[in-house]
Amino acid sequence: MSSILPSSNSYDDFNTWSPSIPEYCLQNELSDNDILAIDLPGNQKPSQNNIVSIPSTPPPSPSNFANYMDKYLRPVPQDCPLPDFSDVDKLVASLFGDKESPQDDLDKYLRPVSQYCQYDDVSNVDKLMTAVFRDKKRLQNSPDYHRISQNRFIPTEVDMEVMQEINQSQLEGGYANRVLIYDQGQSIQCPPVTNGLRFHQGGMNPGPSFNNNQEFNAFMGYEPSYEQNFLDNYDFGTAQIATLDDSNMQVQDESTCDFELTSSSLKTANPIEISQNPQQSGSQRIDRNEWFIVSKVDGKKRAPLLHEFLRRLLDNQKYSHVAQYVDRKKGIFTFYQREEAANLWQHVKARNSDSKMTYDKLARGIRYYYSGGIIRRTAGRFTFRFGIILASIKRSPIEIADAIKNFNSKLNSIELIQHLIQYIPNETEIDAFNQLSIAKEKLSPADRLVYEILLIPYYKERLNTIKFKLIFADNCNLLNAQIRLVNEACTFLYHSSHIKELLEIILSVLNHLNSTPTHRILTLDDLSKVCDLKTPKTRIPIMNIISQICNDRHSDIFDLKQNYNLISTASKIDLTIIKYEIEQMKQQSEQIQIWLNKFDDRIDIEVI
């Protein structure tokens, strides 16, 4: 595919597409006094003689711009359309016994993600756009800037000493300086030495080096649980994929947009909030609504039962200081602040009483669950373990076990199956069941269910097969939705002339400011780091200059905002995770094929 950008190295070509600073001056009728550059070769001490006008030669052209564009924003291959999961039922059928359906379908649906969409880092562009919009806003509203014409702003604070200070502190360290001087001596020095960007002079030129403060993809709290030995423990986790949260897709309204100008505001764009603030005990407000259970049948709200309260407590990071899972997979949890937990329970529970709830009483309530198998004993202090939830299931243990044996996924919810997988008994427990001293009829419902399941041949494999069957379609649809979104964002970016324009401006400015021949040409690789750069003295972001140029000459770039949602959302999707999930699903389906072949009594296998 041909790029809209010139591939030639010639400055002439460069001038035709890149708005260089001198051109910018010329076209805006600015004099040499408006914008100057300091050119200081080597460690030469600065003086007035070093202040020269911007060289007439434009900055070197990033000759590989087009290549970078291709590298970062590769188009979607035309011959590989997105998968359509509309016939996922057929696919499931092919996996679970319907030999008419070709097995190839699975490969078709679970192709490597690289075949659907190709991009490396949408988030870089996301950050850039954020910075540009942010500075535009700041330009318009900030008291720190003074509007000198319709679209021109200068810092209100005149810092006449900035030149000397920069000369002293920067040049001793061997940095070259470029200072843009706006009107009467008001100066913006760029690039700064803060944030790790240094412009080395002389000798080997390593080019700009940046802090290695790579943003990590916050990704809505996803914790990748990479099972190395998943074939051993058969635990097919539900695909944990980023949920498309609409609330995070909204671009802030112009009138309420309030970006901070500190570099940390970008680093924490998508924080995972892990509160470390312990709740004060006693009189703190407890929002009961937070704890209410909403009935699936009639939508009525009610206070939680004790075991429901415990689940919610443990699932809420806010209360991690009160109680936390020691081993989430096994359902083992510990109270860290017992009286705090009791206090919470006091305010949340349905039945009222004048007396104070204590941990002792709370624990007695928990111990009542032992007999039903909802919670089991552990050896640890203040430590309990969840058992199998049968409270909300009306069918008998024998019915449930029967459904598992016959792969009846309609009679088994994914919650129950996951739960059963979670609490598959260990060797000791299996031995205990084998040497049962009491009649099986006298077991608790939970124990009776485990007892019945243990009698089923290949019960672990059956449970995992049913689980895979139950979540496969949902997983496919979720993956598909996310891939589609990334794909759309890639396509948009690749074809967006505004994005190209923006990137060109940024690269032009940066290369111009760093235009001595020995300096490495800045490329798209460097763009994401540019967002945080500020002048050391006046703390003016580089992006401010970019914004100003956009404001003055390319205001149509701000139209990008209309499509910003798409890029912003897509940039939060981590393709690595999607790739991992697809790979997992493939492995699982292969494993299930093996299992299905060994289920000797594979009778009445129900096909969805």
Add this chain to the structure above:
DNA sequence: CAGTCTTTTCCTGCTT
């Protein structure tokens, strides 16, 4: 209003 379920309260004995 009775019956049921789920705690709540209090307690004794046992264990760590």
Add this chain to the structure above:
DNA sequence: TAAGCAGGAAAAGACT
């Protein structure tokens, strides 16, 4: 020895 745990007994709130 104190603190925590186990579980019996009875009562009580909430719900059906």
